[in-house]
Amino acid sequence: MIEVRHIDKSYGSLSVLKDINWRVQRGQFWGIIGPNGSGKSTLISLLSGVEKPNRGEISLDGRLIAEYGRKKLSRKLAVLQQDGLPPVAYPVREVIEMGRFPFQNWRGREDSEAAQRLMDGIMDKLELNDLAHRPLHVLSGGQRQRVALGKVMAQQPEIVLLDEPTTYLDIRHQTQFMELVASWQREAGLTVVSVMHDLNLAALYCDHLLVLHQGRIVAEGSPAEIINSELIESVFQVQSHIVAHPDHGEPQLLLRKETSGKHGA
Numbered sequence: 001m002i003e004v005r006h007i008d009k010s011y012g013s014l015s016v017l018k019d020i021n022w023r024v025q026r027g028q029f030w031g032i033i034g035p036n037g038s039g040k041s042t043l044i045s046l047l048s049g050v051e052k053p054n055r056g057e058i059s060l061d062g063r064l065i066a067e068y069g070r071k072k073l074s075r076k077l078a079v080l081q082q083d084g085l086p087p088v089a090y091p092v093r094e095v096i097e098m099g100r101f102p103f104q105n106w107r108g109r110e111d112s113e114a115a116q117r118l119m120d121g122i123m124d125k126l127e128l129n130d131l132a133h134r135p136l137h138v139l140s141g142g143q144r145q146r147v148a149l150g151k152v153m154a155q156q157p158e159i160v161l162l163d164e165p166t167t168y169l170d171i172r173h174q175t176q177f178m179e180l181v182a183s184w185q186r187e188a189g190l191t192v193v194s195v196m197h198d199l200n201l202a203a204l205y206c207d208h209l210l211v212l213h214q215g216r217i218v219a220e221g222s223p224a225e226i227i228n229s230e231l232i233e234s235v236f237q238v239q240s241h242i243v244a245h246p247d248h249g250e251p252q253l254l255l256r257k258e259t260s261g262k263h264g265a
């Protein structure tokens, strides 16, 4: 679904991504992990066509990104950022309907009943009916991020790119958000690529992880293959214990306190 070949990206003299080669199959759920400044968001910007690589090529579904027009690309791919929507005065339902722009005619209209049913389904699934007429700027950050997800769902893309989508959410809303994305992925056969800072959340929800370090891919594989103390220490420079999640065995990371040895165990 996504093929990245020999990508280099620089900003001025700063080389941010170096010889990135990566393939994502349809329906996979990838997490991109790595320290601050390792190039994760830059990779998302390249995949979304917002930035252009200095070298190399990216194809979506066998076609170079550069060959897609804006509307065609919007039907193929949607992007959701950390703070998905600005606090504007538009009401929730209208904002979600804005996600339909790739399907609207030149007057910005789409009159089909199917589209209305799709909107109703999204409002139900994201439990937004009570908020339908509230303007975005009175919502909490968590509610706004749910609306942002609804707008992206209305776009009915085949690929969704998420850049740290749970940063401003509390733990309940983080899990709720990831559950919603995971169920959408299962139901629609969606391909998901998400930048993740929370490695435990990444191990729970992603089936593959890509590890970036100083602009290079240093590892890729399943959470079980990737989340181990040695790799975490070499990439993030922290000491950790890895334990198996009691429910399904996914690796979960416990940070070690640097002073713990001094108190003796």
Ligand SMILES: Nc1ncnc2c1ncn2[C@@H]1O[C@H](COP(=O)(O)OP(=O)(O)OP(=O)(O)O)[C@@H](O)[C@H]1O
Residues within 6 Å of the ligand: 011, 014, 016, 034, 035, 036, 037, 038, 039, 040, 041, 042, 043
């Ligand atoms: N538009 C830009 N102009 C100049 N430098 C940039 C630009 N965008 C990113 N960079 C630089 O590229 C490097 C990688 O940034 P990027 O945002 O991709 O990293 P990241 O892994 O997403 O980091 P974080 O975890 O902190 O969000 C950083 O050194 C950053 O300062």
